[in-house]
Amino acid sequence: MTTTMVGLRGVGKTFKGRNADTTALTAIDLAIEEGEFVSLLGPSGCGKSTLLRIIGDLTPPTSGEVTVNGKSPEQARRDRDYGMVFQQATLLDWRKVVKNIALPLEVMNLPPAERERRAREMLDLVELGEFGEHYPWQLSGGMQQRVAIARALALQPSLLLMDEPFGALDEMTRERMQMELMRIWQRTHTTVVFVTHSIPEAVFLSTRVVVMSPRPGTVAGIVDVDLPQPREFETREHPRFFVKLNEVRETLRGAGVD
Amino acid sequence: MTSLRKWGPPTLVFLAVLAAWEIWVRVAGIQGFLLPPPSEVITTLRQEWNVVWAAGFFTLREALGGLIGGSVLGVLAAFAASRWVVIREGVMPFYVAMGAAPIVALAPITNQWFGITNPVSKMTVVAVMVFFPVMINMTRGLGDVGSDKLDLMKSMAASEAGTLRKVRMPNALPYLFSALKVAVVLSLIGAIVAEYFGGSRDALGVYISQQAGLTRMAEAWSGIVVATALGAALQLLIVLAERLLIPWHPSLRG
Numbered sequence: 001m002t003t004t005m006v007g008l009r010g011v012g013k014t015f016k017g018r019n020a021d022t023t024a025l026t027a028i029d030l031a032i033e034e035g036e037f038v039s040l041l042g043p044s045g046c047g048k049s050t051l052l053r054i055i056g057d058l059t060p061p062t063s064g065e066v067t068v069n070g071k072s073p074e075q076a077r078r079d080r081d082y083g084m085v086f087q088q089a090t091l092l093d094w095r096k097v098v099k100n101i102a103l104p105l106e107v108m109n110l111p112p113a114e115r116e117r118r119a120r121e122m123l124d125l126v127e128l129g130e131f132g133e134h135y136p137w138q139l140s141g142g143m144q145q146r147v148a149i150a151r152a153l154a155l156q157p158s159l160l161l162m163d164e165p166f167g168a169l170d171e172m173t174r175e176r177m178q179m180e181l182m183r184i185w186q187r188t189h190t191t192v193v194f195v196t197h198s199i200p201e202a203v204f205l206s207t208r209v210v211v212m213s214p215r216p217g218t219v220a221g222i223v224d225v226d227l228p229q230p231r232e233f234e235t236r237e238h239p240r241f242f243v244k245l246n247e248v249r250e251t252l253r254g255a256g257v258d
Numbered sequence: 259m260t261s262l263r264k265w266g267p268p269t270l271v272f273l274a275v276l277a278a279w280e281i282w283v284r285v286a287g288i289q290g291f292l293l294p295p296p297s298e299v300i301t302t303l304r305q306e307w308n309v310v311w312a313a314g315f316f317t318l319r320e321a322l323g324g325l326i327g328g329s330v331l332g333v334l335a336a337f338a339a340s341r342w343v344v345i346r347e348g349v350m351p352f353y354v355a356m357g358a359a360p361i362v363a364l365a366p367i368t369n370q371w372f373g374i375t376n377p378v379s380k381m382t383v384v385a386v387m388v389f390f391p392v393m394i395n396m397t398r399g400l401g402d403v404g405s406d407k408l409d410l411m412k413s414m415a416a417s418e419a420g421t422l423r424k425v426r427m428p429n430a431l432p433y434l435f436s437a438l439k440v441a442v443v444l445s446l447i448g449a450i451v452a453e454y455f456g457g458s459r460d461a462l463g464v465y466i467s468q469q470a471g472l473t474r475m476a477e478a479w480s481g482i483v484v485a486t487a488l489g490a491a492l493q494l495l496i497v498l499a500e501r502l503l504i505p506w507h508p509s510l511r512g
Contacts, residue, residue: 084413090406
């Protein structure tokens with residue numbers, strides 16, 4: 001039995017412009033179950049990031065209804081149900097790595113000893129144990145993003161929201177980070193909503209890929225990725241992997257993306 | 259080796275300029291009341307040391323008083339501006355315009371207000387001079403945080419005060435330091451120039467202008483040497499504080 005982590009019903013978003021309004025999203029219906037790894041995939045400007053921000057209560061929807069963990073997004077945010085990872089690692093330059101990871105724990109007013117313990121634990125989870133006393137700028141881009149993931153997971157959120165987190169990394173680092181994320185996901189069983197415009201990335205990581213159409217963004221189709229778990233290096237060579245890649249491509253084409 | 263490489267060239271240039279000055283004055287036979295040779299300035303400085311040093315210290319106190327007062331007010335005003343849009347948008351353009359005004363021109367007025375020999379008259383000029391760059395830079399530092407960082411804090415349901423303390427204030431420190439580097443220079447300029455309009459007999463600006471008026475140029479120049487040394491010392495203090503407080507800043511990364 002599963003429970004719904006994210007429920008979207010008729011969600012739309014229109015940005016007011018000086019000359020004309022822009023409809024970014026329209027009539028989005030989607031339910032994400034607990035423990036799922038769902039990717040929002042679509043071309044640039046399809047509103048996938050906006051949708052993620054709506055789920056995370058960073059942008060209000062213009063219409064429709066959003067529930068997270070059975071609550072309003074605002075309540076979920078106040079209850080600290082979210083972990084967020086952005087395209088840029090967004091680490092605080094003036095804090096050492098371990099202190100960056102401890103930031104949400106400080107915001108929550110946990111006692112210092114507890115903060116330190118949990119931050120170290122997260123540091124080990126992302127396999128950066130010996131880099132705790134480094135400053136962010138002393139780490140590579142991939143390592144910085146791992147710190148950002150550790151920080152997002154420090155609060156043990158019920159929902160991890162990731163906005164093109166590997167978009168700024170080179171291809172090789174990117175594939176390594178995908179493996180890393182799968183390993184972490186296997187251990188934490190956090191529900192993940194992951195925004196990307198890379199088809200292989202979406203297929204490799206997700207249990208379901210939500211394919212979105214160009215503006216105004218809407219759900220063009222959903223591809224169930226029934227590849228064996230845990231995902232590992234060989235998954236990318238699995239015959240079903242290519243079948244799923246094509247299925248996603250076809251759905252995108254059907255939505256009017258060439 | 260590295261410190262020799264770093265400090266060697268400027269030291270050599272400095273000594274060369276002094277030597278050229280000395281030789282030029284002696285060879286061209288320039289009169290002492292126009293430009294004294296450096297050797298004479300050094301001799302005079304040693305003879306007059308007690309007087310000049312006391313004057314320097316007096317003026318330093320005025321400069322520091324104004325610097326601290328103006329900076330504290332500038333920082334407080336920046337907090338207010340970053341907190342309330344009304345101040346930021348309504349008052350800031352006015353501040354920016356005021357920052358361009360030659361504030362030292364206020365000196366005769368503050369002399370009237372507080373009394374010509376009262377150090378407060380000079381401190382006020384300095385404080386007003388320092389206020390604007392500190393206020394403007396600090397406001398920028400509290401504001402230029404990046405929407406990602408603000409989104410991050412919001413996603414953690416951080417309070418406004420928490421965001422201020424953990425993100426805005428550390429972010430503003432480098433901005434504050436670059437303002438303070440300008441401010442220390444302004445503070446000495448402000449104090450000394452304000453003293454040219456009249457002030458206590460113990461003040462450096464008064465000493466310099468009186469000695470120059472009597473064409474005792476070596477004395478005037480030794481006053482300028484002390485003023486320069488004080489400026490350099492203040493600047494050095496700020497740089498040291500900066501290294502201590504923001505070692506993470508790109509300009510200081512080893």
